[in-house]
Amino acid sequence: MKYWSFTEGFGLENLALKTGARPRPGPRDVLLEMHAASLNYRDLVVLRGQHGRMVQPPLIPLSDGAGVIVDKGSDVHDFKIGDRVSPAFYQHWQGGPPPADLEVGRLGGPLDGVLATYCVFPASSLVSIPSHLTYEEAATLPCAGVTAWSALSEPSPLRPGETVLILGTGGVALLAIALAKACGARTIVTTSSAQRAEKIRDFGADIVIDRSQEENWAQRVRAETGGLGCDRVLELGGAATLGQSIKAVRTGGTIILIGNVTGNNAELFLPLVLTRRLTLHSVSCGSRSAFEAMNRALALHEIRPAIAKTIPFDRAPEAFQALEHNDGVGNICVGSYQEGSG
Known part of the structure; x- marks a missing residue:
């Protein structure tokens, strides 16, 4: 598989394209073949090394992504191979009040993010993608989308x-x-x-x-x-x-x-x-249950997130530059994950 990682430090000069073995899911995990990711302002803060001592390299960046399940553990019964899903931004916040250790469960820092062709996640952290959305549109939702939903709900x-x-x-x-x-x-x-x-x-x-x-x-x-x-x-x-x-x-x-x-x-x-x-x-994004509630609203009203630009996976650093330069109106996405990814 391929993945982008901050290696010796942060900054684009330290964001390197790597190859490695495809990960395998544990009994309660699933393996996603990733198809798209989306950037948030938070990802620029991580890029600049300004997200605090908890977020350190080596780190696979980006929290917002979407993919398809290609393998799953023996104890996973809520999802099946071929399901289109997104991982929640907070991997350990299912619903209700935020946990005391909220910050430790964030994708894209301190946890590895989604800028990889294959990722393993706990099945309990996944949310099904509304059927009317593309992978790129769905990739904008885990952090940015749920934040918008929380801001209108709380x-x-x-x-x-x-x-x-x-x-x-x-x-x-x-x-x-x-x-x-x-x-x-x-x-x-x-x-x-x-x-x-x-x-x-x-x-x-x-x-x-x-x-x-x-x-x-x-x-x-x-x-x-x-x-x-x-x-x-x-x-x-x-x-x-x-x-x-x-x-x-x-x-x-x-x-x-x-x-x-x-x-x-x-x-x-x-x-x-x-x-x-x-x-x-x-508000700081929201829980998995909030993610599910938002997706129901998006499906009911057939709402589609706005995408300004999609950049191929092998040119992912350009996505950070596009966000920094405020290119277009809408989300900056990374797509074409699987082209020659191995």
């Missing part, structure tokens, strides 16, 4: 008629637009350019705000909501955007903390939070 579900503000145009944001629309909510989306704004309208956003033209976009959000503010914010930006997100949400509203692309240390004007009874709630 601490309480988004309701029909509510307004949700979504920051950015990455994989989490685009799927959140589709899921929010499917539940009957109104969507306001911020982006960084006129070109991206036009594309986001094509994805079904009700209102698109170009931050490059409207510096005080929180004021625009309040104007679009009759001066009240939105019900929920999917805060994907981080330090540089959190202040305006707080101004954009209604009294009693919820800010879902997801990303920190613009920085880790935010300064807050606490009276805006305290006197308006705001809820700041963080």
Whole structure:
């Protein structure tokens, strides 16, 4: 089999294509022939060696993938050979509250990820792929997709008629637009350019705000909501955007903390939070049961994740570069896994 691994350290210069023996599943495991993977901003953090002491080389990167079962252990009865599945981002979180050792179960660091032609996973960590999705589309779901689902479900579900503000145009944001629309909510989306704004309208956003033209976009959000503010914010930006997100949400509203692309240390004007009874709630992907619930919704509404670009497995480092350069609107995927993979 082939696999990509960070060897002596992180950075693209240390990402090497390797060959090795095909792994064999244990009694409760399955062997997947991988067909596609997808990148998240988190994978750039790993690439830069900024994900903390727990994530160290050697490491096979990427958490989000999809494949087909080609072998399974004797104690596996829930799946059969030929089933199309994806591994959950958290390999040990089945449902309910997150386990105390949540961080140790993440694919793509500290656990080896899916940038390999064959992977072994516990059967208990797998989720069936909706039949209407391609492998590339399904590969976008384990982290980015479930994060979008969790952001619209926690601490309480988004309701029909509510307004949700979504920051950015990455994989989490685009799927959140589709899921929010499917539940009957109104969507306001911020982006960084006129070109991206036009594309986001094509994805079904009700209102698109170009931050490059409207510096005080929180004021625009309040104007679009009759001066009240939105019900929920999917805060994907981080330090540089959190202040305006707080101004954009209604009294009693919820800010879902997801990303920190613009920085880790935010300064807050606490009276805006305290006197308006705001809820700041963080999500970090979700459990296997949340993954299954999301897939049922995707199948019911025939929602398809957006893909900006697919790069062949043997040129996988180009996928990291494409994500760094923010190429296109949608997910950056790695495909064509099995071409000459051995």
